[in-house]
Amino acid sequence: MSQQLTQQARQQIAVSGIGGQGVLFVTKLLAETAVHLGWSVLLSETHGMAQRGGNVISHLKVWDPRAAGSTAPTTSTAANGKPPVGFTSPLIRAGQADVLLALHPEALTTHGFYLNPKGTAIVNAPTANGPYTIDADRIAAEIGHAIAANLVLLGFAAGVGALFCTAEPLREILDALGGPRRDVNRQAFQAGLSRAGR
Amino acid sequence: MSKRREILLGNEAIARGLVETGCTMTTSYPGTPASEIVGTLAKWKRQGRIAMHVEWSINEKVAFEVALANSYAGRRSAVSMKQVGLNVASDPLMSAAYTGVAGGFLVVVADDPGPHSSQTEQDSRFSAMGALLPVLDPADPREARDWIRPAFELSERYQVPVLLRPTTRVCHARQDLEVADGAESESAAQFKKDPARWAATPKFRFLLHQQLNDKIRRIALDPSFQPTLTNAGALAEAGSERARGACVVASGVVHAHAVELMQELGLWETLPLFRVRQPYPLSPTFRDRLLADYDRVLVLEETYPVIEWQLQDRTRVQGRTTGLVPNAGELLPEVLEDLLRTFADLPAAVRPQPPTAPGRRPTLCAGCPHRAAFHAIKKVFRKGIYPGDIGCYTLGLNLGAVDTVLCMGASISQATGFYFAHRKAAEAAPPIAATIGDSTFYHAGIPALINAVVQGARFVLVVLDNGTTAMTGHQPTPAGGISLDGRPVPKVLIEDLVRACGVKHLAVGDPYRYREFTALLHAAKAHTQADDGGIAVVIARRPCLMDRAQTSDWQAVQVRVGPDCQGCGICTSQFECPALEDRGKDQPIRIDPGLCSGCGVCIEICPHHALEVQ
Numbered sequence: 001m002s003q004q005l006t007q008q009a010r011q012q013i014a015v016s017g018i019g020g021q022g023v024l025f026v027t028k029l030l031a032e033t034a035v036h037l038g039w040s041v042l043l044s045e046t047h048g049m050a051q052r053g054g055n056v057i058s059h060l061k062v063w064d065p066r067a068a069g070s071t072a073p074t075t076s077t078a079a080n081g082k083p084p085v086g087f088t089s090p091l092i093r094a095g096q097a098d099v100l101l102a103l104h105p106e107a108l109t110t111h112g113f114y115l116n117p118k119g120t121a122i123v124n125a126p127t128a129n130g131p132y133t134i135d136a137d138r139i140a141a142e143i144g145h146a147i148a149a150n151l152v153l154l155g156f157a158a159g160v161g162a163l164f165c166t167a168e169p170l171r172e173i174l175d176a177l178g179g180p181r182r183d184v185n186r187q188a189f190q191a192g193l194s195r196a197g198r
Numbered sequence: 199m200s201k202r203r204e205i206l207l208g209n210e211a212i213a214r215g216l217v218e219t220g221c222t223m224t225t226s227y228p229g230t231p232a233s234e235i236v237g238t239l240a241k242w243k244r245q246g247r248i249a250m251h252v253e254w255s256i257n258e259k260v261a262f263e264v265a266l267a268n269s270y271a272g273r274r275s276a277v278s279m280k281q282v283g284l285n286v287a288s289d290p291l292m293s294a295a296y297t298g299v300a301g302g303f304l305v306v307v308a309d310d311p312g313p314h315s316s317q318t319e320q321d322s323r324f325s326a327m328g329a330l331l332p333v334l335d336p337a338d339p340r341e342a343r344d345w346i347r348p349a350f351e352l353s354e355r356y357q358v359p360v361l362l363r364p365t366t367r368v369c370h371a372r373q374d375l376e377v378a379d380g381a382e383s384e385s386a387a388q389f390k391k392d393p394a395r396w397a398a399t400p401k402f403r404f405l406l407h408q409q410l411n412d413k414i415r416r417i418a419l420d421p422s423f424q425p426t427l428t429n430a431g432a433l434a435e436a437g438s439e440r441a442r443g444a445c446v447v448a449s450g451v452v453h454a455h456a457v458e459l460m461q462e463l464g465l466w467e468t469l470p471l472f473r474v475r476q477p478y479p480l481s482p483t484f485r486d487r488l489l490a491d492y493d494r495v496l497v498l499e500e501t502y503p504v505i506e507w508q509l510q511d512r513t514r515v516q517g518r519t520t521g522l523v524p525n526a527g528e529l530l531p532e533v534l535e536d537l538l539r540t541f542a543d544l545p546a547a548v549r550p551q552p553p554t555a556p557g558r559r560p561t562l563c564a565g566c567p568h569r570a571a572f573h574a575i576k577k578v579f580r581k582g583i584y585p586g587d588i589g590c591y592t593l594g595l596n597l598g599a600v601d602t603v604l605c606m607g608a609s610i611s612q613a614t615g616f617y618f619a620h621r622k623a624a625e626a627a628p629p630i631a632a633t634i635g636d637s638t639f640y641h642a643g644i645p646a647l648i649n650a651v652v653q654g655a656r657f658v659l660v661v662l663d664n665g666t667t668a669m670t671g672h673q674p675t676p677a678g679g680i681s682l683d684g685r686p687v688p689k690v691l692i693e694d695l696v697r698a699c700g701v702k703h704l705a706v707g708d709p710y711r712y713r714e715f716t717a718l719l720h721a722a723k724a725h726t727q728a729d730d731g732g733i734a735v736v737i738a739r740r741p742c743l744m745d746r747a748q749t750s751d752w753q754a755v756q757v758r759v760g761p762d763c764q765g766c767g768i769c770t771s772q773f774e775c776p777a778l779e780d781r782g783k784d785q786p787i788r789i790d791p792g793l794c795s796g797c798g799v800c801i802e803i804c805p806h807h808a809l810e811v812q
Contacts (some may be wrong), residue, residue, distance in 0.1 A: 054560035090371040113550040
């Protein structure tokens with residue numbers, strides 16, 4: 001896996017927050033975007049009791065199977081005994097995440113250990129907390145949609161170039177998903193993106 | 199037939215597998231991490247996309263029996279549940295192993311190593327072994343879907359129920375899969391009478407037991423789910439000095455973790471990794487070959503040593519029984535890395551460590567009606583005993599209003615036990631107030647309530663009725679009055695059931711109307727203490743705020759913090775509403791307008807009357 005794919009063709013993203021902040025939605029958006037780009041995905045979510053205001057985390061692994069010259073689906077058992085292309089485990093190990101999207105300042109304390117020392121933490125916090133901090137709560141409130149702070153953070157992450165993809169395909173998927181909050185989501189995403197100076 | 203790629207949740211993949219293989223009935227009771235299997239089928243049913251009979255049954259035992267009869271009638275059937283649900287259904291499970299089945303019958307049981315959202319980490323593969331039934335251990339959503347067809351075929355070939363055992367990391371993983379739209383196949387029901395099987399008496403049961411033993415012997419050798427070698431290259435290298443005589447055996451998602459780790463640790467070419475798909479019954483040829491060829495065998499599986507116990511050689515097999523593999527908790531990739539490093543004699547890993555401080559604990563939502571009910575219970579039943587139950591309202595333990603949580607329905611039976619335990623105490627017996635949710639009451643509360651009544655127990659039971667099965671994602675309850683395919687069906691109401699159980703004192707109230715609700719609790723308490731009194735039931739009725747299917751008649755109240763707030767912290771610690779923010783001693787609290795739902799209950803519970811309507 002790691003031997004076959006370059007760093008540009010794979011990414012491990014941890015999305016952390018508090019139940020109700022939209023961790024699942026951000027993860028879904030990233031995963032759908034990856035598949036739209038022809039990449040493969042494997043991810044793990046938190047459901048159940050922890051969703052009631054506890055710390056929640058999603059593990060997302062994305063990779064481009066074409067980069068290794070294969071479009072074969074991943075199975076945890078490769079038929080020919082060769083290592084499978086891409087990831088097989090739905091979990092990110094401690095110290096392996098390329099990106100940590102922290103939807104809440106506490107997320108850095110709780111789940112910061114997943115971040116690779118060379119990785120990037122994108123943090124929603126009222127005061128600077130590393131090079132990629134943004135007060136997504138305030139920005140979301142300013143545009144009148146406090147609930148959409150998750151998309152402000154995602155827009156910012158795309159804007160600073162931390163993600164496997166640019167802002168454009170993310171915006172396309174956001175549009176395609178539609179739903180009653182589509183316009184709010186777009187606006188919040190754009191607000192975060194513009195804070196990154198893009 | 200058009201094909202496309204979709205990202206599917208493991209449970210959605212299982213639902214798809216059932217539809218694609220001609221399953222004509224799926225039943226379930228919701229429970230994390232299994233809920234989205236029938237949740238997905240129910241959605242398709244409501245949309246008119248599938249003909250399959252789909253039901254949220256009243257509990258897992260009933261669900262099992264309903265689906266089993268469909269299998270007796272010759273049609274493919276499935277029942278799904280979480281691991282502790284199988285405990286509820288273990289009576290029919292054990293017996294169905296003996297009777298066998300006609301149409302393919304799958305028991306999908308989701309285990310929860312961790313545990314993340316369960317009261318135990320129990321391994322359903324042991325339940326399969328205890329029942330003498332085959333069990334399959336998929337590693338990802340794709341396998342969970344793709345194995346359903348051969349699993350049905352296995353079930354039909356040997357005429358036995360087959361268990362499919364995904365874990366949380368399969369159920370709640372998502373993966374991009376190729377999906378195709380195919381026609382759902384339908385099969386006619388044809389129940390063939392065979393009393394020697396379907397209604398076997400003990401004499402015939404002995405014969406059925408012998409037949410079952412024979413089936414299990416043959417299934418162990420059946421080619422469909424035999425163990426395989428994952429890294430064929432390692433076998434050629436196995437002659438090299440370092441790796442000689444060692445191998446790893448893994449199943450389920452642990453195998454998926456191991457595939458990544460062994461590459462990263464440079465073990466892929468040197469350490470043979472075997473994959474077990476069917477942990478029970480384990481292939482005897484695989485077992486014999488393994489023990490003949492290897493001096494050291496590391497077994498990696500979740501959560502109990504099911505494969506390990508079938509490898510009957512205590513000198514060469516390492517795992518949970520030898521203390522190498524931890525005997526509790528999820529086999530996370532980090533744990534696995536350390537195990538593989540130890541086993542392969544590699545240096546210890548260096549990696550960031552998770553914080554030792556506990557994270558943020560889950561809590562009832564802002565405006566949750568249960569919070570108001572719990573606060574009132576604590577006030578009325580001071581120094582009481584509070585048996586609790588399974589659901590969102592288990593979180594009443596944060597408020598000090600839940601003392602015990604055992605299993606579904608136990609609040610009522612335990613209240614009965616506590617009553618008799620304390621009845622003859624020298625001091626005055628503590629008051630007892632039990633809480634149970636509406637769905638849990640239907641599931642397992644009714645026999646317990648009848649028992650409490652006829653034993654003459656005295657306590658107050660508060661049924662926290664939010665009109666839905668909230669914790670698991672708002673599945674309907676028998677009070678809904680509508681089937682999944684939109685047919686009107688009779689509503690079964692909690693108050694009717696409570697009366698029919700023989701309870702003489704029943705009140706229904708709205709916990710948002712805090713003072714009136716408190717008065718109902720006082721009256722109920724008085725009934726438990728009266729000369730001609732007995733058990734009393736109060737139904738706390740108010741729809742779940744998160745359930746979009748229910749409408750609320752509540753006019754939201756704008757609450758503001760008045761000048762009398764001294765920052766005493768009672769509302770933030772004793773009432774623990776997430777919308778109330780403690781800003782330290784002597785500082786007035788702050789209300790988070792983004793979280794406050796306007797229930798206004800905090801106005802009632804503030805001892806300083808410092809919270810007021812704006």
